[in-house]
Amino acid sequence: MQPKAKRRIVVIAEISIHPIGAGTSVGRYVAAAVRALSKVPGLTFDVTPMSSVLEAENIGTILQAVEASHRALRSMGAKRISSSLRIDERLDMARKMGDKTRGLKRLTRART
Amino acid sequence: MQPKAKRRIVVIAEISIHPIGAGTSVGRYVAAAVRALSKVPGLTFDVTPMSSVLEAENIGTILQAVEASHRALRSMGAKRISSSLRIDERLDMARKMGDKTRGLKRLTRART
Amino acid sequence: MQPKAKRRIVVIAEISIHPIGAGTSVGRYVAAAVRALSKVPGLTFDVTPMSSVLEAENIGTILQAVEASHRALRSMGAKRISSSLRIDERLDMARKMGDKTRGLKRLTRART
Amino acid sequence: MQPKAKRRIVVIAEISIHPIGAGTSVGRYVAAAVRALSKVPGLTFDVTPMSSVLEAENIGTILQAVEASHRALRSMGAKRISSSLRIDERLDMARKMGDKTRGLKRLTRART
Numbered sequence: 001m002q003p004k005a006k007r008r009i010v011v012i013a014e015i016s017i018h019p020i021g022a023g024t025s026v027g028r029y030v031a032a033a034v035r036a037l038s039k040v041p042g043l044t045f046d047v048t049p050m051s052s053v054l055e056a057e058n059i060g061t062i063l064q065a066v067e068a069s070h071r072a073l074r075s076m077g078a079k080r081i082s083s084s085l086r087i088d089e090r091l092d093m094a095r096k097m098g099d100k101t102r103g104l105k106r107l108t109r110a111r112t
Numbered sequence: 113m114q115p116k117a118k119r120r121i122v123v124i125a126e127i128s129i130h131p132i133g134a135g136t137s138v139g140r141y142v143a144a145a146v147r148a149l150s151k152v153p154g155l156t157f158d159v160t161p162m163s164s165v166l167e168a169e170n171i172g173t174i175l176q177a178v179e180a181s182h183r184a185l186r187s188m189g190a191k192r193i194s195s196s197l198r199i200d201e202r203l204d205m206a207r208k209m210g211d212k213t214r215g216l217k218r219l220t221r222a223r224t
Numbered sequence: 225m226q227p228k229a230k231r232r233i234v235v236i237a238e239i240s241i242h243p244i245g246a247g248t249s250v251g252r253y254v255a256a257a258v259r260a261l262s263k264v265p266g267l268t269f270d271v272t273p274m275s276s277v278l279e280a281e282n283i284g285t286i287l288q289a290v291e292a293s294h295r296a297l298r299s300m301g302a303k304r305i306s307s308s309l310r311i312d313e314r315l316d317m318a319r320k321m322g323d324k325t326r327g328l329k330r331l332t333r334a335r336t
Numbered sequence: 337m338q339p340k341a342k343r344r345i346v347v348i349a350e351i352s353i354h355p356i357g358a359g360t361s362v363g364r365y366v367a368a369a370v371r372a373l374s375k376v377p378g379l380t381f382d383v384t385p386m387s388s389v390l391e392a393e394n395i396g397t398i399l400q401a402v403e404a405s406h407r408a409l410r411s412m413g414a415k416r417i418s419s420s421l422r423i424d425e426r427l428d429m430a431r432k433m434g435d436k437t438r439g440l441k442r443l444t445r446a447r448t
Contacts, residue, residue, distance in 0.1 A: 021248035031219035050126035107143035136357035255443035331367035
């Protein structure tokens with residue numbers, strides 16, 4: 001049996017970033033942003049086809065991740081950068097990002 | 113060896129939906145939206161902690177998914193519904209949603 | 225005294241769209257999308273520096289606006305198109321898009 | 337004749353925020369967030385029916401605005417907070433937020 005992940009009050013968010021005007025294939029830029037995320041202290045993240053899901057103990061860390069992503073694209077010479085961030089800050093219940101999908105799967109199965 | 117997934121021109125998108133004013137725990141509503149997605153013909157989707165990633169051969173199918181999600185929440189009695197959709201329509205290259213994360217993982221490893 | 229705008233149950237939304245890989249100045253594409261919005265029957269809209277605010281009696285009209293915007297950019301030769309849509313569907317109260325900012329201005333002044 | 341607004345390299349962004357589980361009428365919370373924006377040094381903003389458009393000389397100020405908005409809702413007792421931010425950082429051209437809509441209006445008229 002796996003040890004249960006400890007549930008704490010965390011902020012879960014999602015970021016997406018790309019340069020505008022640097023060709024249609026922007027994977028190189030997105031990879032640089034992801035490498036930047038991996039250096040933000042206190043940040044856990046997971047990459048999906050449309051964004052990176054972020055988890056941190058406070059909003060400040062999430063916002064550092066946004067700043068680090070923009071910095072990564074600027075340092076590659078991007079002339080225009082578009083990013084999108086959604087934050088889900090929940091204060092009444094401890095949870096981790098995996099809880100959201102696990103709970104959802106249980107509920108989805110429950111009533112089909 | 114697994115057969116390679118065929119790469120076609122597809123639209124990849126991401127949707128997130130929740131009721132406003134139905135309490136802080138909205139998983140029951142999100143699950144109803146996910147069940148609605150599973151009934152949209154021609155739609156492939158995958159659930160993440162912050163959204164559902166959608167893939168379809170055309171934008172019409174993606175927009176049907178949005179309509180179906182709102183309908184699901186309305187039919188549960190939601191009085192106010194907030195949704196967010198991001199579409200990535202790429203016309204110069206065939207790909208599937210898995211390609212985006214695979215390519216990214218390769219690029220991220222390449223230069224750390 | 226101005227006649228009061230009739231308040232109906234409407235869906236209010238916000239769309240933003242741009243091509244990726246068509247240079248950093250994308251105003252020509254955004255203008256084409258705005259012209260496309262002006263031809264969607266039943267749609268009222270207003271342009272802001274970051275998006276177009278949409279109002280319609282049902283979600284179907286909002287989604288037609290999304291489809292028309294993508295079509296406009298495709299017909300200009302865009303190879304990759306990124307769009308973002310947020311919908312606020314409120315079913316318990318009739319309002320128009322102007323009501324949201326008016327109410328907000330009143331509340332903001334109320335307690336500074 | 338009005339003096340021309342000076343054009344500088346600025347970051348233009350858009351934020352939307354609301355509590356989840358605090359009823360369907362959330363204007364009181366949105367007003368508190370707007371009041372918080374008005375106290376962020378170096379931030380210019382404008383309210384639309386779906387969001388607040390932000391302008392600042394750097395991303396740090398934009399991110400302070402996000403943090404201040406969440407703080408405002410937390411201090412009103414919100415138990416769950418959903419926010420959405422889109423950033424348009426352009427480095428090759430000086431502009432102000434009014435330029436985006438003005439240029440767009442000119443382009444829209446140009447070819448109908």
